[in-house]
Amino acid sequence: MPKNPSRWTRVRTWGIPAGAVLAGAGLGAGAMTLWGGGGDQEQGGLAMEDAGTQTVTVGLQTLEESVSASGTLAAVATDSLAFEASGEVTAVYVEAGDVVAEGDVIAKIDTLQLTAALRSAQAELAQAKATLANLEDAGDDSDASAAQISAAEAQVAVLKKSVRTARAAMGDAELVADMAGLVTAQPYEVGDVVSAGSSGSSGSSTQAGGMTTTAATTSTDSGVTIVGQDEWTVSVSLSEDEVAQIAEGNQVTFTADDVDGEFFGVVTDIANLPTTTGGSATYAVDLQVTGDVEGLYEGTSVTADIVYLRQVDVLAIPTNAVTTADGVSTVTVVDDAGAEEQREVTLGDTIGSYTEVLDGLEEGELLAVAAAASGGSGSDSNDDSGDLRMNGEFPGGGEMPTGGQMPGGTGAMPGQ
Numbered sequence: 001m002p003k004n005p006s007r008w009t010r011v012r013t014w015g016i017p018a019g020a021v022l023a024g025a026g027l028g029a030g031a032m033t034l035w036g037g038g039g040d041q042e043q044g045g046l047a048m049e050d051a052g053t054q055t056v057t058v059g060l061q062t063l064e065e066s067v068s069a070s071g072t073l074a075a076v077a078t079d080s081l082a083f084e085a086s087g088e089v090t091a092v093y094v095e096a097g098d099v100v101a102e103g104d105v106i107a108k109i110d111t112l113q114l115t116a117a118l119r120s121a122q123a124e125l126a127q128a129k130a131t132l133a134n135l136e137d138a139g140d141d142s143d144a145s146a147a148q149i150s151a152a153e154a155q156v157a158v159l160k161k162s163v164r165t166a167r168a169a170m171g172d173a174e175l176v177a178d179m180a181g182l183v184t185a186q187p188y189e190v191g192d193v194v195s196a197g198s199s200g201s202s203g204s205s206t207q208a209g210g211m212t213t214t215a216a217t218t219s220t221d222s223g224v225t226i227v228g229q230d231e232w233t234v235s236v237s238l239s240e241d242e243v244a245q246i247a248e249g250n251q252v253t254f255t256a257d258d259v260d261g262e263f264f265g266v267v268t269d270i271a272n273l274p275t276t277t278g279g280s281a282t283y284a285v286d287l288q289v290t291g292d293v294e295g296l297y298e299g300t301s302v303t304a305d306i307v308y309l310r311q312v313d314v315l316a317i318p319t320n321a322v323t324t325a326d327g328v329s330t331v332t333v334v335d336d337a338g339a340e341e342q343r344e345v346t347l348g349d350t351i352g353s354y355t356e357v358l359d360g361l362e363e364g365e366l367l368a369v370a371a372a373a374s375g376g377s378g379s380d381s382n383d384d385s386g387d388l389r390m391n392g393e394f395p396g397g398g399e400m401p402t403g404g405q406m407p408g409g410t411g412a413m414p415g416q
Contacts (some may be wrong), residue, residue: 063351065309069236082223085172089192100177118166125159186223223265232289237282332368
């Protein structure tokens with residue numbers, strides 16, 4: 001699988017002293033998140049020893065790689081409602097921006113026309129039944145008599161259907177929400193005259209968010225719009241290299257300017273065919289938000305980090321703490337008295353600017369790290385594009401933040 005040259009890097013840890021800095025441990029082309037093992041305040045902590053060095057505590061970390069993309073939230077469930085009967089609007093109970101439950105009455109129209117139509121249909125049916133009865137009484141078993149009775153029976157059947165339709169229309173005098181959600185458009189006002197299947201004919205309507213628009217003077221089919229608040233999707237576009245990294249089921253971390261903290265999701269679909277725009281091919285990827293997240297709205301812009309690699313409880317250190325020469329990797333260990341020791345270590349995978357330690361170090365030991373802005377003396381050269389987060393709500397092994405949940409738990413990412 002080709003490596004993605006455009007993916008970005010993120011570093012996150014907990015329990016780091018406020019004055020600590022991690023210079024020279026910035027991340028390069030890889031996208032990586034570092035989550036501290038939690039518990040000990042010193043674990044993963046950095047402390048300045050002098051102007052040129054600092055110490056880092058060896059600890060268990062969660063390392064991740066991800067690709068980042070932007071998109072907008074879309075509700076999984078939406079509905080558009082309009083009156084199925086004609087009449088004048090006599091009551092409005094819901095405005096744009098209100099939240100409704102299934103079965104809530106949104107507005108009503110007068111029933112004068114509906115009642116008149118029902119009474120007329122009932123009268124016509126009664127007359128047709130009387131005519132049929134007379135024909136049956138006067139029947140003489142002739143072909144002409146039988147034909148008249150058959151026609152009268154057909155007329156009665158048609159008028160019975162008209163009566164049923166008129167009775168059903170009486171229920172259409174109320175516009176009822178058939179799903180729960182946020183009302184994002186409500187064009188009806190008292191006094192509007194509506195026709196079956198259309199929205200209000202005059203007046204203004206207030207859209208969710210405070211925007212006021214003038215309703216058309218002719219009937220439209222827009223009606224009332226309800227947006228579900230329980231399920232959300234995000235569609236993003238990724239390059240061919242980025243799509244090659246991910247798989248359906250990968251976990252997603254979302255952030256948005258209007259939402260406090262992070263919320264989570266999962267990759268649900270990856271397009272098989274690309275869309276080409278201006279010579280660049282991109283693939284549509286659908287993401288599903290998981291958990292009950294408050295403060296989400298249709299059209300909210302979000303940033304999605306799709307995690308395609310995760311290693312949990314890894315003993316890892318900044319790559320620039322390692323010096324490699326002639327195939328031998330060493331680190332500088334600092335004891336409680338401040339004395340330094342060069343120690344050989346066996347290393348595993350490098351993810352972003354952190355490297356897994358397989359042998360030679362124990363959790364809690366201190367390492368001396370050069371406080372240089374560049375990659376230092378490690379075997380990999382790193383830039384300072386990483387983001388060392390000084391706080392957070394999601395340390396490794398801790399509780400999920402409220403307002404969302406990461407699917408799948410810990411362990412390797414699906415598809416890896």
